[in-house]
Structure formats: structure tokens, C-alpha cells
Amino acid sequence: MIQVLIADDHTMFVDGIESILLVEDGIHVAGRCYDGASVIEFVKSNKVDIVLLDVNLPDMSGIEVCKQLAASHPEVKVLAISMYNEESYVSETLNHGARGYILKNTGRDELLKAIRTVYSGATYFSKDVTETIMKGLMNRRKSSTKSTVDMPKISRREKEVLKLIAEEFTTQEIADKLFISLKTVESHRSNLLAKLNARNSAGLVRISLENHLLD
Amino acid sequence: MIQVLIADDHTMFVDGIESILLVEDGIHVAGRCYDGASVIEFVKSNKVDIVLLDVNLPDMSGIEVCKQLAASHPEVKVLAISMYNEESYVSETLNHGARGYILKNTGRDELLKAIRTVYSGATYFSKDVTETIMKGLMNRRKSSTKSTVDMPKISRREKEVLKLIAEEFTTQEIADKLFISLKTVESHRSNLLAKLNARNSAGLVRISLENHLLD
DNA sequence: TTAATTTTAGGGGGAAACCCTGGTTTTTCT
DNA sequence: AGAAAAACCAGGGTTTCCCCCTAAAATTAA
Numbered sequence: 001m002i003q004v005l006i007a008d009d010h011t012m013f014v015d016g017i018e019s020i021l022l023v024e025d026g027i028h029v030a031g032r033c034y035d036g037a038s039v040i041e042f043v044k045s046n047k048v049d050i051v052l053l054d055v056n057l058p059d060m061s062g063i064e065v066c067k068q069l070a071a072s073h074p075e076v077k078v079l080a081i082s083m084y085n086e087e088s089y090v091s092e093t094l095n096h097g098a099r100g101y102i103l104k105n106t107g108r109d110e111l112l113k114a115i116r117t118v119y120s121g122a123t124y125f126s127k128d129v130t131e132t133i134m135k136g137l138m139n140r141r142k143s144s145t146k147s148t149v150d151m152p153k154i155s156r157r158e159k160e161v162l163k164l165i166a167e168e169f170t171t172q173e174i175a176d177k178l179f180i181s182l183k184t185v186e187s188h189r190s191n192l193l194a195k196l197n198a199r200n201s202a203g204l205v206r207i208s209l210e211n212h213l214l215d
Numbered sequence: 216m217i218q219v220l221i222a223d224d225h226t227m228f229v230d231g232i233e234s235i236l237l238v239e240d241g242i243h244v245a246g247r248c249y250d251g252a253s254v255i256e257f258v259k260s261n262k263v264d265i266v267l268l269d270v271n272l273p274d275m276s277g278i279e280v281c282k283q284l285a286a287s288h289p290e291v292k293v294l295a296i297s298m299y300n301e302e303s304y305v306s307e308t309l310n311h312g313a314r315g316y317i318l319k320n321t322g323r324d325e326l327l328k329a330i331r332t333v334y335s336g337a338t339y340f341s342k343d344v345t346e347t348i349m350k351g352l353m354n355r356r357k358s359s360t361k362s363t364v365d366m367p368k369i370s371r372r373e374k375e376v377l378k379l380i381a382e383e384f385t386t387q388e389i390a391d392k393l394f395i396s397l398k399t400v401e402s403h404r405s406n407l408l409a410k411l412n413a414r415n416s417a418g419l420v421r422i423s424l425e426n427h428l429l430d
Numbered sequence: 431t432t433a434a435t436t437t438t439a440g441g442g443g444g445a446a447a448c449c450c451t452g453g454t455t456t457t458t459c460t
Numbered sequence: 461a462g463a464a465a466a467a468c469c470a471g472g473g474t475t476t477c478c479c480c481c482t483a484a485a486a487t488t489a490a
Contacts, residue, residue, distance in 0.1 A: 123346065125345075130345055131338070133348065155435085155436060155437080156436090157436070157437060158437095166417060166421050167418075167421075168413060168414040168415055168421070170414075170415075170475085170477090171477075172475095180437085180438070180439085181438075181440080182439095183438085183439050183441090184437070184439060184440095186439095186477080186479095187437080187438075187439075187440095188437085188438095189477085190478075190479075191436095193478080193479095198383060199385075199478095200383055200385075200416070200446085200447095201415070201477075202380050202381060202383055202416040202417055202419070202420045203382075203383035203420075204417070205417045205420040205421050205424075206381050206382075206420050209421065209425075210424075370465085370466055371466090371467095372466075372467060372468090373466090373467090385446065385447090386446070386447070387445095387446085395467085395469085396468075397469095397470095398468090398469055398470050399467075399468050399469060399470090401447080401448080402467085402469080402470095403467085403468095404447080404448085405448075405449075405450095406466095408448080414448095415448080415476085416447075416448095
């Protein structure tokens with residue numbers, strides 16, 4: 001029997017979920033909570049397998065609840081339920097221990113499937129959520145590509161020097177490693193400063209990391 | 216008619232794909248390529264809607280091909296095909312312009328569905344790949360939390376100094392900005408060097424960027 | 431084969447960073 | 461309230477960085 005705790009501040013919504021789960025074999029509604037604090041309290045004294053957790057609770061955010069649950073009761077699986085299909089919400093929630101993320105417009109069958117899937121140890125995300133995440137993952141390309149375009153060409157040797165600078169080696173150490181003179185390394189760094197429009201080595205490192213110049 | 220270019224260095228695999236696509240209505244195999252360079256060449260002089268791209272090509276990586284295609288022929292959609300269901304591969308590929316990612320063990324029907332989906336402008340990922348990405352997205356919690364844990368506490372003031380160092384300001388400039396003495400700033404940097412186990416400002420910047428200390 | 435770029439190298443000088451030690455005041459935690 | 465941590469300040473000494481300049485050899489592109 002899967003013990004489910006429903007956590008949402010909208011009574012009507014909780015009622016709806018409960019009525020779905022009540023008639024379902026193998027699933028039992030262990031309790032209902034209307035805020036984050038009571039979720040933490042409830043799991044302390046009750047056996048709960050899955051928390052159906054609204055991401056937007058009045059007192060604390062669902063993310064905070066996830067974090068605390070993951071710390072104190074890692075065996076309790078969190079299935080996040082949210083009205084918002086936004087990348088920041090989704091990834092934040094997942095990054096704090098939720099095993100699944102479904103939207104509030106999810107139908108009865110999908111809700112049951114999600115609960116059973118998460119209970120089995122796997123993860124579940126509704127189709128829309130999956131798309132959102134993929135989109136977010138892909139859109140990071142634009143920013144990185146754009147900045148790569150207007151980035152001056154860095155020669156092979158300069159890149160080597162740049163890498164070693166980022167690894168905290170001094171000019172002398174870099175010279176020894178590359179079997180070249182200290183003055184040569186200084187030339188390279190000087191050229192790098194000009195090319196990357198940096199004022200010092202700290203900037204060199206920041207710019208090269210931000211633009212993935214060391215890959 | 217969807218013009219498809221198959222790019223893979225394994226002849227047998229290309230043959231297999233081709234035989235599937237040949238009997239399919241609305242899909243035409245525009246050409247076959249066995250390395251990345253010829254893909255770039257081919258799209259220059261042929262109409263291609265979709266490139267079925269093996270991520271592991273002999274001469275250049277599929278990621279490189281994606282990048283170049285996105286730059287020169289953004290209308291050509293890349294559907295990545297790979298033997299490896301690994302997070303780094305998948306996200307790298309998607310971040311460089313691929314519209315989909317399927318595995319080589321994908322069946323005939325799913326392949327066709329993927330092609331048609333990508334052609335329609337949407338994205339397609341096989342179920343396994345989706346799971347991998349989700350796992351990867353979730354597992355960043357562990358690494359980030361872990362690194363934050365064994366990362367010494369950085370005071371509010373130190374963080375301010377650290378930010379300004381990363382923004383390439385000199386000690387004197389930082390002192391002026393924060394209305395404190397030059398020597399104080401040096402103290403803070405010195406403490407930061409010790410705390411973050413860095414040898415110089417370059418390392419300070421690298422470590423703080425790698426561990427998201429400036430957020 | 432020129433032309434351009436890259437890589438190499440050097441002198442000299444000033445600024446900044448780094449290291450060490452010491453101290454006071456303020457904030458934070460218990 | 462007392463202890464601990466953080467923030468503040470400072471001097472002197474050493475190293476490293478950064479900048480200006482020049483310039484030859486090697487590689488690459490036109």
C-alpha cells in the first residue's frame with residue numbers, strides 16, 4: 001500500500017486529488033497538509049511513501065520543503081505538482097531532491113502513473129515539463145555561441161599559456177613547463193590581455209571560463 | 216519530401232538506416248557522408264532538411280559539425296544519433312544546435328517518428344535520453360551541495376572583494392569602491408587565498424567561478 | 431614567393447600582488 | 461555576557477605581474 005501525503009494550500013484541489021486516490025487500489029491517503037511546516041511535522045510521526053507537494057506553499061517554498069525532507073527523511077519521495085511550467089521552477093525543484101514534476105492540469109490516469117512510477121524508484125515528468133527542460137537546456141547555446149563569435153582567435157600556444165595561468169602557475173613555472181623563456185610567456189600573456197580585453201590575469205581567467213576557451 | 220542526409224562512419228549502419236528510409240513515403244535520402252568534413256561540404260551544394268548525425272565521427276566530433284552547421288546553415292536540422300546515452304554527450308550536443316538525440320538501438324518506428332517530429336520544427340528525444348538528462352539535472356544537486364559543504368565559509372565582505380577581483384579591479388580600486396584601506400583589501404584577499412586554497416588571484420577567480428561563489 | 435601571423439626572446443621599470451607580522455573594532459554566536 | 465569570528469588597519473619585504481619597447485626565427489596564408 002502506497003502511503004501518500006497531499007500537500008497543497010488549496011482545499012478544493014486537495015479534495016480532488018483525494019477523491020481520485022481514495023478509489024484506487026494500492027494507494028492510501030495518509031494525510032493532508034496545507035503548508036510546508038506541517039509536511040515536515042507529519043512525516044516525523046507517520047509512515048509516508050510519497051508527498052504530492054505543491055511547489056508554491058504559503059509559508060515556505062516547496063523547494064525548501066524538498067531540501068528539508070531530503071535531509072531528514074530521504075526515504076520519502078517527493079512528487080512536485082505545480083501550476084507553472086517554467087524552467088527555473090522545474091530545475092530548482094529537481095535540484096533539491098524531487099523525484100518527479102507534474103502540472104496541475106495533469107489528468108487522473110497520468111497522476112496515478114506518476115505516483116506509481118515514483119514509488120517504484122524511478123522518476124516521472126509530464127511531457128510538457130520534459131519539453132520545457134529540453135528547451136532550457138538548448139537555449140543556453142545561443143548565449144554561448146554569440147559570445148564565441150566576437151571572440152578573437154587565440155593561438156595554440158597562447159591557449160596553453162592561458163590554461164596554465166588559470167591553473168595558478170606563475171610565469172616562471174609556465175616557462176619551465178613549456179621549455180620557453182620567461183619573457184616569451186610574458187609576451188603571450190600580454191597578447192592575451194590585449195586580445196581578450198582584460199586588465200590582468202584574474203580577468204583572463206574569468207573571460208576564458210565564461211567563454212569556454214579552455215575546452 | 217523530407218531530404219535526409221545520413222552521416223556515420225559505419226557503412227553497415229548507414230545501409231540499415233537507408234533501407235528503412237527508402238521505402239518510406241515523404242522521406243528521401245539526399246546523401247551519405249562518412250566524416251564531418253563531407254557533411255559540411257554536402258549541405259553547401261545540396262538541399263538537406265535533416266542530418267542524421269553520428270556524434271562520434273572520425274575526423275571531427277559531431278559537436279563540431281553541429282556548431283558549424285548552425286553557423287552556416289541554420290535551416291538544416293540536426294538529429295543526433297549516438298551509441299552512448301551519457302549526460303555529457305547529450306547536453307553537449309544539444310547545446311550546439313542539435314534538435315534531437317536518439318540512440319542507435321532505436322527501432323524503425325521511433326526513428327521515423329523522430330525524423331518527422333524534428334522536420335516539423337519540434338524536438339525529439341528518446342525515452343532513455345530524456346531520463347539521462349533528468350538524472351543529470353538532478354545529480355547536480357549532489358555535486359553542488361558537496362562542493363559547497365567542504366567549501367569554507369566566505370564572509371560577506373570577502374565575497375564583495377572576491378567579486379571585484381573577478382571583475383579585474385586592482386586592490387587600490389577595490390579599496391576606493393568599498394571605502395576601506397588598501398591594506399584591508401589585501402587582508403581579505405590573503406584570507407581568501409587561504410580559504411579557497413589558491414595561490415593567486417587567477418586561482419581565486421577560477422575556483423569561485425567553478426563553485427558559483429559569486430551568485 | 432611574398433606577406434602575415436605566430437612563436438620566440440630580451441631590457442628595463444613601475445605597479446601590483448603576495449607574505450609575514452602585528453594590532454583594534456565590530457559583529458556574531460552561544 | 462563572554463568567546464569567537466569577522467572586519468578593519470598597517471609596515472616592510474619579496475615576488476610576480478604588467479607595460480613599454482624591439483626583433484629575429486618559424487610557421488602559415490595569400
